[in-house]
Amino acid sequence: MAIATLEQWRDLYDLADQLKERKPWQRFEDIDLIQIKLPEYREAFTCSIMGKQAFCPGISLHYGIEGYSDVMMLMESGDFPVPSTYVMGDIHALTCYYGNQEELDDVQRKRIQELGRSYQGDMDWTYFLSFEPRYSPSDLSLEEVKRCTLVFRALIRVLDHLDEAPDQLPDFEHDELLKVTVADTGEMKMESILMPEPFPRYKMIELPEDLKQSLKEEPKEDLDLALDLNYLFTPVHDPDYDRPLNPLILMAYDLRTDFILHAHLLSLEDDEVECLMATFMELIEEIGRPAKLYVRNPTIYYALESLCKEIDVPIQIDALEELDEIYEHLRERI
Numbered sequence: 574m575a576i577a578t579l580e581q582w583r584d585l586y587d588l589a590d591q592l593k594e595r596k597p598w599q600r601f602e603d604i605d606l607i608q609i610k611l612p613e614y615r616e617a618f619t620c621s622i623m624g625k626q627a628f629c630p631g632i633s634l635h636y637g638i639e640g641y642s643d644v645m646m647l648m649e650s651g652d653f654p655v656p657s658t659y660v661m662g663d664i665h666a667l668t669c670y671y672g673n674q675e676e677l678d679d680v681q682r683k684r685i686q687e688l689g690r691s692y693q694g695d696m697d698w699t700y701f702l703s704f705e706p707r708y709s710p711s712d713l714s715l716e717e718v719k720r721c722t723l724v725f726r727a728l729i730r731v732l733d734h735l736d737e738a739p740d741q742l743p744d745f746e747h748d749e750l751l752k753v754t755v756a757d758t759g760e761m762k763m764e765s766i767l768m769p770e771p772f773p774r775y776k777m778i779e780l781p782e783d784l785k786q787s788l789k790e791e792p793k794e795d796l797d798l799a800l801d802l803n804y805l806f807t808p809v810h811d812p813d814y815d816r817p818l819n820p821l822i823l824m825a826y827d828l829r830t831d832f833i834l835h836a837h838l839l840s841l842e843d844d845e846v847e848c849l850m851a852t853f854m855e856l857i858e859e860i861g862r863p864a865k866l867y868v869r870n871p872t873i874y875y876a877l878e879s880l881c882k883e884i885d886v887p888i889q890i891d892a893l894e895e896l897d898e899i900y901e902h903l904r905e906r907i
Contacts, residue, residue, distance in 0.1 A: 574815040575715035583688055585718055588725035589669050589699050590690075592632060595732055598624030603633075604648055605743075606750040606768070608641075609727050612757045618724050619644050624671070630696055631670040634724055640665050642771035646871075654869045654892040658900075662804030662819050663872075666704040667717050669725075671696050680712055707841050709808040709817040727755055734763065741765075775875035776846040788854065789884040791862050797828040798863035799893050800853065800877075802845060802870050803900055807907045814841075820907065823848055825856055826896060828867060833899070834860075846876045853877060857884075867891040 577585075601607075601622040610617040616637035621644055624630025635644050643664040650660045670676070673695050677685070681700045685692070692698040702710040703717050713721065731753055735742060743749035743765035754762045780788075801824045808817035823845065825835035835852055839845060849872075856863075866881060866888045868874050874890065881888045 577715045577718035579687060581718050585722045586688055591729055593671050597622045597732055598630050605745040608750055608752050609724055610754045611723055631668055633666050633668040635666050638772045642774050645771040646774050653871045656803055658806050659803050663706045664704050667721055668702050670700055672698050674698050709819040711816040775872055777876055778850050785883050788857050791857050794861035796863040797865050799826040799828050799867045800873050801896055802872060805904050807904045849876055862886050865889055869893045
């Protein structure tokens with residue numbers, strides 16, 4: 574992985590601290606989106622400004638339609654009691670945080686020292702993290718530093734312009750976002766548009782009719798089945814990859830007997846929905862149809878909702894708090 578020079582980091586920190594001085598979270602909610610299209614990139618960056626509730630201020634960048642769809646998933650995740658570990662583990666994002674000193678790792682602390690920067694107190698320490706599904710949050714690569722630098726430079730221009738022309742703010746409450754286009758000449762165009770439809774986030778697999786009929790004919794058992802997907806957020810270092818892995822676990826759990834029926838650590842090559850579907854069918858064939866299926870993860874809910882209706886298995890959204898202790902135990906053992 575190509576690494577940015579100290580001077581490239583200095584440019585980025587200069588811009589990030591200029592943004593911090595402007596305190597954009599006093600004006601914007603994290604759902605008030607700004608899309609910035611730069612001439613250097615084919616697709617736009619969606620910017621989300623965090624910290625309106627005086628908690629964890631920062632700026633998150635999401636590239637392209639895939640990144641925009643991740644933002645929409647974050648906004649909609651409140652409809653499910655899905656753990657933040659899954660939500661944050663399954664997105665593409667470059668994020669600048671203004672946090673506390675204890676949140677920084679050794680690399681981030683050393684960089685701040687080498688840059689000669691001085692931060693004091695809570696929600697003042699500037700640091701960056703790169704998020705990518707299946708990987709642990711990591712330091713920015715050279716390309717990611719370049720992306721953040723260009724976007725932050727444009728975002729400062731946008732915020733300064735809105736200070737002078739606040740009437741150009743979109744109607745965020747009615748599903749508008751601010752679209753900014755920067756031309757090769759540096760000229761900047763701003764307009765309010767309706768939020769576009771995101772890329773379909775949740776995958777569904779349609780089974781053959783004979784297979785669905787076979788599952789429906791399996792006997793119904795006195796089983797309250799919980800299915801869950803969750804990231805452990807315990808970095809696993811593998812020399813074959815540029816960044817540490819973030820273990821993703823697929824778990825099947827019997828809520829009546831408090832027994833783990835199945836636990837599978839997915840590899841990078843595994844498709845989570847295909848593994849989920851295979852596990853669900855295997856459990857039905859081995860044990861029978863559950864009396865009820867409990868889920869908290871939207872990926873699982875939308876993948877199995879239609880099938881559960883067809884094979885007469887009620888599906889219910891539940892917080893499944895009893896699983897969290899199991900994941901914590903797994904984190905301690907890795």
